[in-house]
Amino acid sequence: MISLYGHPFSSYTWKAEIALHSCGIEYRLRQVDPGHPDNTAFVAEHGGPFAKFPVLEEEDGTIVFEASSIIEHLVATRPDAAHLIPADRALEIRNLDRVFDNYVMNVMNVAVLEQLRAPDAPDTARQDEVRAQLRRVYAWLEPKADALGRDPLTMADCAAAPALFYADWVEEIGPACPDLKALRERLNAMPEVRACIDAAYPFRQLFPLGAPDRD
Template identity: 45%
Template sequence: MTLTLYAHPFSSYSQKVLIALYENGTPFTYRVLGPDDPEAGAEWVGLWPLKRFPVLLDGGETVVESSVIIEHLGLHHPGPVRLLPDDARAALAARMMDRFFDNYVMTPMQAIVFDHLRPADDRDPYSVARAREALDTAYRWLDGAMAGREWAAGDAFGLADCAAAPSLFYADWVHEIDTAFPHARAYRARLLARPSFARAVEEARPYRPLFPPGAPDRD
């Protein structure tokens, strides 16, 4: 069946799913959401009125939420790269790391980004400071977890790394990973070198001027 992905190249959660698709060379139709294709936007809202993306259309089935989409791909469109282990205990560990990146890296990163979208008089320095503290705590924990480990859940690239790549990519832009956390920094560098994520980064490069806090001149 034909797969159609409604997403945006600069979106962190869209990149998470794109990495999974690129890892396995899975064929799909890419409907980029934006002003250049209002028809895609109308289709997307019709499929998911909550207006969150990415959304995957698999035949007549609508699949939402990035982690669920990746697991759906593994079940219904498997490729050579197994993004979730068959072993239940190993899969549970991978899901835990996936939730860590979404909840404890992506969420505070987005809090900082969204604050920049507010009018200057309506900024929330207290919440931004708390988000930065949360990121430092997450970086510290991750640094310990990645000591002696190549990928987030062990030796194989998988679901958790799909989550880690965009979350650490953007989080480091808004609150740089301190040099005191060399394992976390090295892990981010490995993710950037992974061909699937490198492709997603390049596809998003034209949109960097839109990054609310201002994109750094690196990566």
């Protein structure tokens, strides 16, 4: 069976898991944390220059790290994964994938890391800047949102689901972006995503900002 090294609360682990779920591919999640030193050591060796997960290990020994690369690998090696990057929308889907990773998830993480760095005295100006940037990208995504989150899921949806799930806790998607808010709700309800939400629930106390009692 395929092994995916990651953590149930990790947004980028979700991204790879959602893709695997959408293709009906069975896999074993090998949790990376202090309680699983062998898995941590595997990621240290195979998770790129900064030992990041997720890392996919195929039965034939092929190893791929980075969630987008894992999805590209699935598309390249499995006919049942073609829907993740449809040929007639390939550039659009790849572009949106990068937007959700770089301009939603990675931006949001700046505020989270600041809260973890100094929980009693975070740099609130820095966090306010993050929230302003999220509002800007929400507005940019709004006219594109209605076309996303449809069956079958694409790589852009795999990126959007965890990015919007967590970013909304830091800066809630407001009434100015009803289609984006609806996209988040639509993705959260999909079984491929819901499985990740449910598996991550026991770890919500790790999230230092926002409203983790929602959803």
